Amino acid sequence: MHMFFFGTVKEWERHALFFLGKFYRMVEPGLYFYIPFVTRVLYRIDLRIITYTVPMQVGLTKDNIPVEVDAILFYQVMDPKACVLNVDNYHKATQLSARSSIRDMVGKSNLDELLAERDKIGKRLKEHIDGFVSKWGVTVISVEIKDVIVAKELEDAIAREAAAEREKRARVILADAEQLAADAIIAASKKYADNPIALQLRSMNMLYEICLEGKSSVVFIPTDKSMGAMPAFMGITSLEELMKKRLQEDSNEFEETDNED
Incomplete structure (x- = not known):
């Protein structure tokens, strides 16, 4: 007499079925039967997009400014079999890879790039993390930089630098305007001299x-x-x-x- 157990798989899930410790098959959504004791479901894989909020990562920028960066990582399992057989815990591995990649990217970027080019940095982070997690059957959908926090004592210096830059542009524009006005006055004087x-x-x-x-x-x-x-x-x-x-x-x-x- 054979005894069978049954289980159900949700639409967004896949169950990894093992026979005597050996991978047997990945169960698709629906009802399935298996023999207890010799066949076991060891992993249930969620195929939906996972949202992970990366904790604050502290680092030094390329121009030696200490910053704290936090981000949001969106990733998804594309190959359930690979994420079961190739890595111990694909969630933890993907998240640790994201943290390491963010710290590495901070060290390779200037502060101006972190503040003004978040989209480009997010794309580079996506490609960098994908290089690690693709062999685990995981793909990175997107990496969004939430915030870049600069040390409080440096905020005033950065603000003064920005103000000085704006003042420089204003003076250059004023000098150009004076030159144009002088040229116009000279042209007008020539007309008045003849009339x-x-x-x-x-x-x-x-x-x-x-x-x-x-x-x-x-x-x-x-x-x-x-x-x-x-x-x-x-x-x-x-x-x-x-x-x-x-x-x-x-x-x-x-x-x-x-x-x-």
């Missing part, structure tokens, strides 16, 4: 624009002798000196008239 009427119209327009502001403390005196028909201007102090000079001239003229009488 005095245009220069006079421009001077009148400048006077009109300043008058619209209503806040100017400068007195403009239109003239066609100074500054090439541009309106001459002077401040309140200069105007006071001009009035004193005018009064002095009137006084001298009055004294000369008295002397003649």
Whole structure:
């Protein structure tokens, strides 16, 4: 009389069936029967994508900055037989491989790369880990870098470096703008030199624009002798000196008239 046991395999599982200690077959989803004592199911393999949160990995970057990096690893069993026969614990082996690869990648990357090129580093990590786990029947779906934490005492220095870089770019842009403005002014001056009427119209327009502001403390005196028909201007102090000079001239003229009488 033969005695059979039965079992069921879920859609996302595979059962590794062993006969007298030797691998017999990988059981597909559904109902199956086996002889107890001589046949045993030793492993149940989950074929779904496994999500593993990698703990914080501490390391030094290529430019000698201490950082802490954590990531998320997505992996999946593609060959159930290989993951049973080729490695003791494929979950532990894959996760330890991910930790080691992240520390290795930190040492080969600059801090700027870790902060700005996470996608590229994630792809390199995927390829690197795949080199280890593929022989175990496991494939890496993706590696996502969650966070890169820099030592607190270095954050201010990094912030100052970024501010200095922005200041440098701003000054370069300002210098370029000054050069463009100077070139435009030189080109305009050549046109005004050949056309005095245009220069006079421009001077009148400048006077009109300043008058619209209503806040100017400068007195403009239109003239066609100074500054090439541009309106001459002077401040309140200069105007006071001009009035004193005018009064002095009137006084001298009055004294000369008295002397003649």
